[in-house]
Amino acid sequence: xxxxxLHKGKEKSLLRYHPWVFSGAVAKMDRxxxxxxxxxxxxxxxxxxxxxxxxxxxxxxxVFSFEQQLPNYGFWKRKIAGALQYRQRLGLIGxxxxxxxxLVNGEGDGLPGLIIDVYDGNAVLQFHSYGxxxxxDTFVQIxxxxxxxxxxxxxxxxxxxxxxxxxxxxxxxxxxxLTPIIGKENGIPFQIDIPGGQKTGFFLDQRxxxxxxxxxxxxxxxxxxxxxxxxxxAYALRGGATHVDSVDISRKAIDLxxxxxxxxxxxxxxxxxxxxEDVFKFLDNTPDHSYDLIVLDPPAFAKHHRVKEQGIKGYRxxxxxxxxxxxxxxxxxxxxxxxxxxxxxxxxxxxxAAAMEHKNARIVxxxxxxxxxxxxxxxxxxxxxxxxxxxxxxxxx
Numbered sequence: 001x002x003x004x005x006l007h008k009g010k011e012k013s014l015l016r017y018h019p020w021v022f023s024g025a026v027a028k029m030d031r032x033x034x035x036x037x038x039x040x041x042x043x044x045x046x047x048x049x050x051x052x053x054x055x056x057x058x059x060x061x062x063v064f065s066f067e068q069q070l071p072n073y074g075f076w077k078r079k080i081a082g083a084l085q086y087r088q089r090l091g092l093i094g095x096x097x098x099x100x101x102x103l104v105n106g107e108g109d110g111l112p113g114l115i116i117d118v119y120d121g122n123a124v125l126q127f128h129s130y131g132x133x134x135x136x137d138t139f140v141q142i143x144x145x146x147x148x149x150x151x152x153x154x155x156x157x158x159x160x161x162x163x164x165x166x167x168x169x170x171x172x173x174x175x176x177x178l179t180p181i182i183g184k185e186n187g188i189p190f191q192i193d194i195p196g197g198q199k200t201g202f203f204l205d206q207r208x209x210x211x212x213x214x215x216x217x218x219x220x221x222x223x224x225x226x227x228x229x230x231x232x233x234a235y236a237l238r239g240g241a242t243h244v245d246s247v248d249i250s251r252k253a254i255d256l257x258x259x260x261x262x263x264x265x266x267x268x269x270x271x272x273x274x275x276x277e278d279v280f281k282f283l284d285n286t287p288d289h290s291y292d293l294i295v296l297d298p299p300a301f302a303k304h305h306r307v308k309e310q311g312i313k314g315y316r317x318x319x320x321x322x323x324x325x326x327x328x329x330x331x332x333x334x335x336x337x338x339x340x341x342x343x344x345x346x347x348x349x350x351x352x353a354a355a356m357e358h359k360n361a362r363i364v365x366x367x368x369x370x371x372x373x374x375x376x377x378x379x380x381x382x383x384x385x386x387x388x389x390x391x392x393x394x395x396x397x
Contacts, residue, residue, distance in 0.1 A: 001038055001039060001040050001051075002029070002030040002032065002033050002037060002039050002040070003029075003030050003039065003040045003041075003042055004021070004026055004028075004029045004030070004033070004039050004040070004041050004042070004054065004060070004061060005026075005027050005028045005029070005042050005043075005044065005046070006021070006025050006026060006027055006041065006042070006043055006044060006049075007025055007026070007027040007044065008027075008043075008044040009044075010025035010027075010044075011043040011044070011049055013025075014041065014049045014050050014063070014066070015049070016378060017066060017378040018063075018378050018379060019052075019062060019063040019064075019107050019112050019376065019378065019379055020059050020061070020062060020063070020112075020379075020381075021041055021050075021052065021059070021060050021061035021063065022058060022059060022060060023057070023058055023059075023060040025060070026060050027044065029054075033054055034054075034056075035054060035055045035056045035130045035131075036053060036054070036055070036129075036130035036131045036133070036134045037053070037054045037131070038051065038052070038053060038054075038071060038131065039051070039052060039053075039054045039061060040068070041061055041063070048068045049066070050063040050065065050066050051063065051064060051065040051066075051067075051068070051069070051071060052064055052065075052112075052131075053112075053113060053129050053130070053131025053132065054131070055129055055130055055131065062107075062112035062113050062129050062131070063112065064079075064110060064111065064112060065110075073138060073141075073142075076135065076138055076139070076142060077142045077145070077146075079109065079110055079111055080103075080104065080111070080116075080139070080142050080143070080146060081146060082109070082110075083103055083104045083105075083109040083111070083116075084103065084146055084147075086109075086372075086374070087101060087102075087103060087372055090371055090372060092372060096184065097184055097186060097187045098184060098185050098186055098187075098207075099118075099119075099120045099121070099183055099184050100117075100118065100119045100120065100183035100184065100185055100190070100192065100202060100204060101117070101118055101204060101372045102115070102116070102117050102118075102204050102205075102370075102372040102373055103116040103117065103118050103123070103372075104116035105372070105373045105374055105382075106128065106382070107375075107376045107379045107381075107382050108373065108374040108375050108376050108379075108382055109374065110376075111132070112128075112129065112132075113127060113128045113129025113131060113132040114126075114127060114128070114129075114132040114139070115127075115128065115200065116139075116143070117200040117201070117202075117204060118147075119181050119183045119192045119194065119200075119201060119202070120151075120181050120182070120183045120184075120192070121149060121150055121151045121152075122150070122151050122152045122153075122154065122176075122178060122181060122192075122194065123143055123147070123150055123152070123153045123154070124153075124154045124155075124156050124194055124200040124201060125139060125140075125153065125154070125155050125156070125157070125174070126155075126156050126157050126160055126199075126200055127155075127157040127160060127161055127169065128157075128160045128161070129161075130161060133157060133161060133169055136155065136174065140153050140174045140175055144175065150175070150176065151176050151177070151178075151179070152173060152175060152176030152177055152178045153173070153174040153175040153176060154171075154172070154173055154174065154178060154194055154195075155169065155170075155171055155172060155173075155174055156171050156194065156195070156200055156201075157169040157171070158170055158171045171195060178194065178195075181194065181201075182263070183202070185207055185210070185231075186207070186210075186211055186214075186235075188234050188235060188238055188264070189260070189263040189264075190202065190229065190231065190234070190260050190263070191229075191256065191259050191260055191263065193256065196252070197229070197256070198228060202229065202231075203228065203229075203231065204370065204372070204373070205369045205370055205373050205385055206231060206232075206297070206335075206370070206385075207370040207372075208367065208370045208371070209232075209333065209335070209367045209387055210231050210232050210234075210235040211235065212333075212365065212367070212389065213232050213235050213236055213239070213293070213295060213333055214235035214236060214238055214239035215239060216239070216293065216331060216389075217235070217236035217237075217239040217240060217241040217244075217293055218239055218240035218241070219240060219241075219242055219292075220236070220241050220242065220291075220292035220293045220331075221241070221242055221243050221244075221290065221291045221292050221293075222236040222241045222243070222244040222245070222291060222292070222293045222294070222295070223244075223245050223247070223286075223290075223291045223293075223294045223295070223322075223325065224236070224244060224245065224246045224247065224294075224295045224297075225247050225279045225282075225283075225294065225295060225296050225297070225298070225318075225322070226247070226248055226279060226296070226297050226298045226299065227246035227247060227248045227253065227254075227257050227274075227295075228248060228250075228253045228256070228257070228297075229253065229256040229257055229260055230246050230256070230257030230258075230260045230261055230274075231260075232295040232297065232333075233246045233257060233260075233261065233272060234260055234261060234263075234264060234268075236293070236295075237261065237264055237268040237271055237272060238264065238268070241271065241293075242271065243271050243272070243273075244271060244272045244273075245272075245273050245274075245275065245291075246261075246272065246273070246274045246275070247274075247275045247277055247279050247282050248275075248276065248279070249276065249277065249278050249279065250276070251276050254274045254275070254276040257274050258274050261274075279298075279318070280318070280321070283318075283321040283322065283324075283325060284321075286325050287325075288324045288325060289325070289326065289327045289328070290325050290327075291325055291326055291327065291330060292326070292327050292329075292330045292331070293326075293330060293331045293332075293333070294322045294325060294326060294330070294331075294332050294333070295333045296318060296319065296322050296332065296333065296334040296335065297333075297335045298314075298315075298318060298335070298336075299337070300336075300337050300338040300339075301314040301315055301336070301338055301341075303338060303339070303340065304340060305340045307340070308340045308341065311338055311340060311341060312341070312345065312349055315336060315338075315341070315346070315349045316349050316352055316353050316356075317353075319332070319334055319349065319350055319353035320353045320356055320357050322334070323353060323354065323357045323359050323361075323392050324357060326392045328392075328393050328394050329391060329392075329393050330391070330392050331364070331389060331390070331391055331392075332388075332389070332390045332391075332392055333367075333387065333388075333389050334350060334387065334388055334390065335367070335385065335386065335387040335388075336349075336385075336386045336387075337384055337385050337386075338384070339381055339384045341386065342386075343383070343386050346386045346388070347363075347388065350388055350390060354390075354392070358395050359392050359393065359394065359395060360392070360393045360394065360395050360396055361390050361391065361392055361393075362390065362391050363388055363389070363390055364389045364390065364391050365388070365389040366387065366388060366389075367385075367386075367387030367388065367389065368383065368385055368386065368387065369383075369385050373385075
C-alpha cells in the first residue's frame with residue numbers, strides 16, 4: 001500500500017483518533033497516488049498512524065482504521081454488520097411503525113465518506129469520498145447478504161462527489177427495482193422521493209425533534225418554515241394542532257408536503273395550508289402574535305468558516321422575525337445545520353435575537369440528530385445539527 005508522510009508535529013490529531021488528514025499536514029506522498037486510493041499515513045519518522053482513502057482536496061485522507069491491517073471484504077462487512085447491530089438495538093430493524101432510518105452515518109460508524117439510508121426496504125448509498133465509491137460493488141454484496149429482503153439499492157452521489165474526470169458517478173440503481181415508496185416514521189406515513197428528493201430522499205436526522213413537536217402541538221396554531229416535505233407539519237397535525245401553515249420557496253417541496261398531508265386523511269388536511277413563498281416575505285406579511293408554535297429549520301446559512309459571520313446574521317435575523325410572530329408563551333423550535341456554527345454559537349445567536357426583541361426566552365429542550373445518527377466523539381465536525389426549543393414571553397424583569 002502506498003504511503004503518505006506527514007510534516008513533523010502534524011500527527012497529533014491522528015494520535016487523538018481524529019479521522020481526517022488535511023492537505024496542509026502532508027509532507028510527501030509516494031508517486032502515483034490518485035484520488036480513491038487506499039493509503040497508509042505515517043508520521044515524519046515513518047511510523048504507521050492510520051489507513052484511509054486519499055482524495056485530492058482539502059481533506060486529503062479520510063481514515064477508516066487506526067490499525068495496520070488488510071481492508072478486505074471481511075473488514076468492510078464487519079463494519080456494516082456493526083452498524084446494523086446498533087440499529088437493531090434501537091428497534092429500527094423490522095419495525096413496521098418506523099421503517100425509514102439511517103443504517104450507516106459516515107464517521108459515526110467508522111465509515112467516513114459513506115452514508116446508507118433505508119426507506120421501507122430500499123437502501124440508498126451516498127458517497128462523499130471517491131475511495132468509498134470504488135467499493136460500491138463490495139457494499140452492494142454486503143447489503144444483500146446482511147439484508148436479504150432489500151427491494152432495491154440506489155446510488156445517489158452525483159452531487160456529493162466532485163464532478164471531475166476521475167470521479168464519475170451517475171445516480172441510479174445498483175440492484176433491484178425502485179417503486180413508489182410510502183415509508184412510516186412513528187406510524188406517520190411519508191412519500192419518499194429517492195431520485196428527486198433532497199439528500200437521500202428525507203431528513204431522517206430530525207425524527208426525535210419532529211416527535212417532540214407532535215407532543216407539544218396540541219391546540220396550537222403552528223407555522224412550519226422551510227418545510228421541505230412537511231415532516232414537522234404532519235407531526236403537529238397528528239398531535240392535535242388546530243391549524244398548521246407550511247412554507248417553502250420550492251414548489252416541488254410544497255407539492256410533496258401537500259401529498260404527505262393528504263396521507264393523514266381529510267380531517268387533518270382540513271387543518272393545513274401550504275404556501276410556496278419566500279419565508280422572509282411570508283413573515284413580513286404575517287401579523288405579530290399569530291402562532292403558538294413555530295418551527296424554524298432553514299438550510300445551512302454558513303457551510304464554511306469564511307462565511308460564518310454572514311451566517312450568524314442570517315440566523316439571528318430569521319429568529320428575531322419568528323419571535324415576533326409567536327403568542328406570549330409560544331414555543332420556537334429553531335435549528336442550525338451549519339458545521340461552521342457551534343452549539344455555543346447557536347445558543348448565543350438565539351440569545352442575541354431574544355435580547356434585540358426585548359423578549360424573555362428560556363430553553364425547554366436541546367435537540368440534535370436522531371439516535372440512528374451516532375457521532376464519533378473524536379470527530380466533532382460530525383455534530384452538525386443543533387436545535388433549541390425555546391419558550392418566548394414578554395420581558396418581565
